[in-house]
Amino acid sequence: MGKYGLKIKNIEAGILYECNLGVRDYMETTDAMLTKSLFYDFLLENGMQTYNDKSTRDIICVQFGFGSSSYKEQVKKLERTIKRMNPSTIFVYDSKIEKLKQALDKAKLNKDKYDKRSAQELRTMFYRDGVSVTYVSRYKNGDIRDSETIHYKMLYRTPGKAKLGSCMFIRDELFDDADHFLKMGIQLPTNNSPIVEIGAYSSLVTSTIVGKVKIEPENILILKDVDSYFNTDVVSVEIDEQNHCLAKHISDYKLKNTLFDGQALIDSSLFPLWADGYILLRQHFFKAAAFVSNIQTFFKDYFGDQYETAEVVDMFGNKHLAKDIKLITTDNAMKCLKFNVTYEYWSDWVRKNGSMFGIVKTAHPSKLGKVQRMSYQMINALDMDTMPDVVQTSVDYIKKLKRNDNTFLDYLRDNQNFSNDFEVLLALVDQNPDFVHSTYFKERRGAIISNYVMKFRNGKVIQNGDNLVIVGSPYAMLLHSVGEDVNKDDTFEQEDCAMQCYTERFDDGEYLAEFRSPFNSRNSLGLLHNHYHDKFKRYFPFGKQIIAVNMIGTFLQDRNNGLIYWFGSTEM
Numbered sequence: 001m002g003k004y005g006l007k008i009k010n011i012e013a014g015i016l017y018e019c020n021l022g023v024r025d026y027m028e029t030t031d032a033m034l035t036k037s038l039f040y041d042f043l044l045e046n047g048m049q050t051y052n053d054k055s056t057r058d059i060i061c062v063q064f065g066f067g068s069s070s071y072k073e074q075v076k077k078l079e080r081t082i083k084r085m086n087p088s089t090i091f092v093y094d095s096k097i098e099k100l101k102q103a104l105d106k107a108k109l110n111k112d113k114y115d116k117r118s119a120q121e122l123r124t125m126f127y128r129d130g131v132s133v134t135y136v137s138r139y140k141n142g143d144i145r146d147s148e149t150i151h152y153k154m155l156y157r158t159p160g161k162a163k164l165g166s167c168m169f170i171r172d173e174l175f176d177d178a179d180h181f182l183k184m185g186i187q188l189p190t191n192n193s194p195i196v197e198i199g200a201y202s203s204l205v206t207s208t209i210v211g212k213v214k215i216e217p218e219n220i221l222i223l224k225d226v227d228s229y230f231n232t233d234v235v236s237v238e239i240d241e242q243n244h245c246l247a248k249h250i251s252d253y254k255l256k257n258t259l260f261d262g263q264a265l266i267d268s269s270l271f272p273l274w275a276d277g278y279i280l281l282r283q284h285f286f287k288a289a290a291f292v293s294n295i296q297t298f299f300k301d302y303f304g305d306q307y308e309t310a311e312v313v314d315m316f317g318n319k320h321l322a323k324d325i326k327l328i329t330t331d332n333a334m335k336c337l338k339f340n341v342t343y344e345y346w347s348d349w350v351r352k353n354g355s356m357f358g359i360v361k362t363a364h365p366s367k368l369g370k371v372q373r374m375s376y377q378m379i380n381a382l383d384m385d386t387m388p389d390v391v392q393t394s395v396d397y398i399k400k401l402k403r404n405d406n407t408f409l410d411y412l413r414d415n416q417n418f419s420n421d422f423e424v425l426l427a428l429v430d431q432n433p434d435f436v437h438s439t440y441f442k443e444r445r446g447a448i449i450s451n452y453v454m455k456f457r458n459g460k461v462i463q464n465g466d467n468l469v470i471v472g473s474p475y476a477m478l479l480h481s482v483g484e485d486v487n488k489d490d491t492f493e494q495e496d497c498a499m500q501c502y503t504e505r506f507d508d509g510e511y512l513a514e515f516r517s518p519f520n521s522r523n524s525l526g527l528l529h530n531h532y533h534d535k536f537k538r539y540f541p542f543g544k545q546i547i548a549v550n551m552i553g554t555f556l557q558d559r560n561n562g563l564i565y566w567f568g569s570t571e572m
Contacts, residue, residue, distance in 0.1 A: 004033060004035055004036065005033050005034050005035040005036045005040060005208075006033070006034045006040075006050060006054065006055055006056045007031050007032070007033060007034075007054060007055035007056075008031075008032050008033065008034045008055065008056060008057075008059050008060055008061060009029045009030075009031070009032065009057070009060045009061070009133075010029060010030045010031065010032035010060075010061045010063065010166075011027065011029050011060055011061070011062055011063070011133070012028070012062075012063050012065055012066070013062055013063065013064045013065075013066075013067075013119065013122040013123070013126060013131075014065070014066045014067050014068045014069075014117075014119065014122065015027060015028055016062065016131060016133065017067075017068045017115075017117060017122055017131075018068050018069070019134070020131075020132060020134075021068070021113050021114065021115055022110060022113050023074070023107065023110045023113050023114055025106075027133075027134075032061045034056065034059055035208040036208065036209055037205060037206050037207055037208055037209050037282075037358060038205040038206075038209070038212075038282065038283070038353060038356065038358045039178075039181065039182065039205045039206040040206075042178075042181050042205075042353075043058070043059075043174070043178065046174070046177055046178075046181075047173070047174055047177075048174065057135065057148075057150060057171075058150075058170060058171045058174055059155075059168055059169065059170050059171070060133060060152060060168075060169050061166055061167070061168055061169075062126065062131070062154075062166065062167050062168075062169055063166045064119045064120075064122060064123045064166075064167075065119065066119055067116070067117045067118040067119045067120075067121065067122055068114075068115060068116060068117045068122070069114065069116060070114055070115075070116035071107065071111050071114035073116070074107050074114065075104065075107055075108070078100055078103055078104045078107065079104065081100055082097060082100050082101065082104070085097055085100075126154060126167075126169075127154045127167075130151055130152055130153040130154065130169070130172070131151070131152055131169065132149055132150065132151045132152070133149070133150055133152065134147055134148070134149045135147065135148045135149075135150070150171055150172075151171070151172045152169035152170060152171060152172065153169060153170060153172055153175040154167055154168075154169050155167075155168045155169060155170045155175065155178055155179065155182070156168050156182060156199065156202060156203045156206065157199060157203070158203050158206060168206075181205075182202040182203065182205065182206070183198060183202045184202070184284045184285060184336065184341070184345075184346070184349050185349070186198065186336075186339050186341060194338070194339070197338060197339075198339065201285045201335040201336075201338070202285070204282050204283070204284070204285065204286065204287050204335070205282060205283065205284055205358070207282045207358060207360050208360065209282065209358035209359055209360055210359055210360070210361060210362075211272060211274070211275075211279075211358075211359040212356045212357065212358055212359060213266075213270055213271075213272060213279065213281075213356070213357050213359060214270075214354070214355050214356055214357075215266075215270065215326060215327050215355060215357050216326075216351075216355045217346070217347035217350050217351065217355065218320065218324060218347075219320075219324050219325060219326040219327060220325075220326070220327045220328075220329065221312055221314055221320055221325045221327070221328045221329075221481055222314045222315055222316070222329055222330065222331060222333075222334060222343070223260075223314060223315050223328065223329070223330050223331070223480055223481060224315040224330065224331055225258050225259065225260050225261060225330040225331055225332050226258070226259045226260065226476075226480060226486050227256050227257070227258055227259075228256070228257045228258075228259050228486070228551065228552050228553065229254055229255065229256050229257075230254075230255055230553045230554075231252045231253065231254050231255070232252075232253060232255060232555060233249070233250070233251050233252070233253065234249075234250050234253045234255070234558075235247050235248070235249055235250075236248045236249075236250055236253075255555060255558060257551060257557045257558070258332065258557075259472055259473055259476065259477075259486065259551050259552065260329075260330045260332070260472060260473075260477050260480075261330070261332045262287070262288055262289060262332055262333060263288060263289055263290075263291070263329070263330075263333075263471060263472060263477070264281070264288040264289065264290040264291070264327055264328060264329035264330075264333060265290065265291055265293040265295060265327070265328045265329075265474060265477055265478070266279070266290035266291065266292060266293065266295075266326065266327050267293065267294070267295040267296055267325070267326045267327070268292050268293065268294050268295075268541060269296070269326065270326050270327070271292040272359070272362075274362075275292075275359070275362040275363075276362050276363040276364065276365075276543055276545050277291065277292060277362065277363040277469060277542050277543045277544075277545040277546040278290060278291040278292065278362060278363055278469055278471070278542075278546060279359045279360075279361075279362050280359065280360040280361050280362070281357045281358065281359060281360070282357065282358040282359075282360055283350055283353070283357045283358065284336065284346065284349045284350065284353070285334070285335040285336035285339075285341070285346065286333055286334060286335060286336070286346075286357075287333060287335070288329050288333035289469070289471075290327060290329075291471045291474060291540070291542065291546060292540070292541055292542065292543075293328075293474065293478070293539055293540050293541075294538065294539045294540070294541065295325060295326065295328060295478070295481075295539075296323065296325075297538065297539060298478045298539050299312075299322040299323065299325070299482075302482055303322060303482075307322065307323060308323065309321070310322040310323075312325060312481055312482060312483075313483070314343075315330075315331055316343045318343065322482075325481070328477060328478075328481050334346070363468075363469050363543075363545035363546065364545070365466065365544065365545060366466045366467070367414070368414070368462065369414075370464060371393065371397075371462040371463060371464060371465070372462065372463060372465045372466045372467065373460045373461065373462055373463075374390075374459065374460070374461045374462075374463050374465070375459060375460075375519060376458065376459025376460075377459075377518075377519045377520060378459075378515050378519055379459045379461060380459075381515075381519070381521075381522040381525050390461060390463070391456075391461055393461075393462055393463055393464060394456050394461045394462045394463075397462060398449065398452065398453060398456065401449050401452065402449060405436050408445060408449075409426065409429065411448075411452075412425055412426050412448075413426060421444070425441065425444060428441075429441075465513075466505060466544075466545070467517060468503060468505060468545055468546060468547040469545060469546050469547070470546075470547050470548075470549055471542075471546060471547070471548050471549075472548075472549060472551035472557075473486070473489055473491075473492065473548070473549075473550060473551045473552055474539075474540055474548050475489050475490075475491045475535055475536070475539065475540075476488075476489035476551075476552060478539065486552060487552060489552060490535075491531075491533045491535050491536060491548075492531065492533075492550035492552070493531070494550075494553055494554075495529060497527065498511060498527045498528055498529040499526065499527070499528050499529070499549060499550055499554045499556055500528070500529050500530075500531040500549075500550045501528040501529065501530055501531065501547050501548060501549045501550065502530065502531055502532065502533065502536045502540075502547070502548040503530060503542070503544070503546065503547035503548070504542065504543060504544045505544040505545070505547070506530050507530065508530060508531070508532035509529075509530060509531075510529075510530045511527060511528070511529055511530070512527070512528040512529070512530060513525070513526075513527065513528075514526040514527065514528050514560075516559075516560040523559055524559055524560050526556065526559060526560070528547075528549065536548065
């Protein structure tokens with residue numbers, strides 16, 4: 001099979017409908033990709049046909065960007081195009097005009113076949129009735145050699161395509177099995193059916209994966225998530241009786257945060273060697289960010305001599321031997337619970353997949369090494385009097401680019417691609433080191449550095465920072481797994497001016513500026529204090545791309561929505 005999956009056809013609904021009406025001869029398509037996923041594996045094992053292991057016609061992607069034209073609209077468009085084309089003796093123009101005139105004549109012959117439909121009308125029609133696609137192969141002279149018509153049914157609409165309105169359609173013969181697999185056999189009620197919800201969660205197994213990990217259901221401990229409350233001063237945005245928006249200051253307001261929403265801990269014995277810090281997991285109606293942890297080390301320390309027989313209890317009342325637990329997560333990862341599905345039912349479906357969980361992604365260090373570029377939004381959120389310190393790293397680097405040959409050559413190596421000549425410059429320097437003194441090299445060096453300076457002026461300021469993935473109070477999650485109060489978590493302490501965190505990316509005791517990513521408001525800017533603790537070193541081999549943050553009694557979640565953050569060192 002293809003390295004990333006199978007090629008499929010991407011078709012615009014309006015064009016497809018006009019082809020089926022007979023008012024359009026050629027069906028314009030683009031290539032799309034059915035990427036590797038748990039669903040992809042299922043299709044390969046259950047009848048999906050491929051061509052040379054590179055493409056398939058059994059699934060197509062349909063976009064609803066525009067509808068079909070009426071006869072008057074088509075004629076008007078063709079006449080306008082012909083009129084705008086300047087008559088010329090150049091053959092190519094004569095040829096184009098002749099083809100347009102032929103198209104106009106054909107439109108007039110097919111006048112009664114046109115049927116104007118909006119994109120929404122086509123969506124409703126295709127969803128309800130499906131759609132047929134005729135594939136035609138031709139001889140070199142244009143005559144039809146063979147044709148195949150396949151009828152498709154709408155299968156799913158992925159969350160990633162929601163803005164474009166793209167949908168995946170599948171060959172009729174494969175629909176029932178594929179739909180049953182995606183929905184995990186869940187039967188929806190006739191009245192008040194949660195169609196939107198099941199559409200969003202059933203497509204989780206279609207997520208593109210970069211790998212898989214085997215986790216047996218009995219080795220997973222599913223807990224009820226914990227709500228944490230604390231009082232603080234807030235600014236509440238409200239609407240008054242005249243529908244005017246106002247900011248209301250409230251003192252001693254009680255805030256509630258869910259501590260472990262969407263997060264999991266995975267034992268280091270299962271964690272892939274190629275992954276870094278965490279893996280984003282997908283299974284039937286399940287998604288969680290699983291952070292590498294020494295779960296079994298914690299259980300051995302906690303239970304001591306009773307470790308071999310010690311039991312932990314999940315949210316359903318099921319008892320598990322502590323020594324068998326490889327993954328700890330909460331009910332927020334179990335989307336199937338929204339549809340009254342039992343734990344046993346979900347477990348059976350996981351086993352049908354060979355207990356394989358798809359890995360969507362893992363953490364990656366900055367391509368720039370120990371630095372990362374800030375965005376202009378981050379710059380705009382800072383006070384002017386901080387700018388000298390903020391830009392100092394970039395200024396020093398620009399000076400080194402100008403004065404130090406090795407620094408400049410390293411820059412060329414890190415940024416070479418097919419669209420620039422950096423590889424050529426490096427090859428010439430390797431052939432003759434004195435080439436750096438040539439007029440041509442100096443001119444190119446000046447132009448490259450000028451371009452870098454321009455990016456710097458536009459806000460691409462480098463800083464000792466990186467995009468880190470956040471995990472909330474992980475030791476508290478371990479305590480929760482054995483029934484202890486999460487407030488017994490002693491790995492973090494409360495501070496007046498900052499929130500404590502732990503990451504190996506920065507030194508113990510460093511203060512860090514925290515920016516939510518994507519960053520769009522000064523409200524999503526915070527101050528963290530890096531705090532090393534022996535329990536982190538013992539139980540959480542996160543590496544340098546993960547940052548653990550204290551979620552208990554802090555407003556980090558209220559100021560920041562999301563799991564991926566940008567962090568940089570700062571000074572107090």
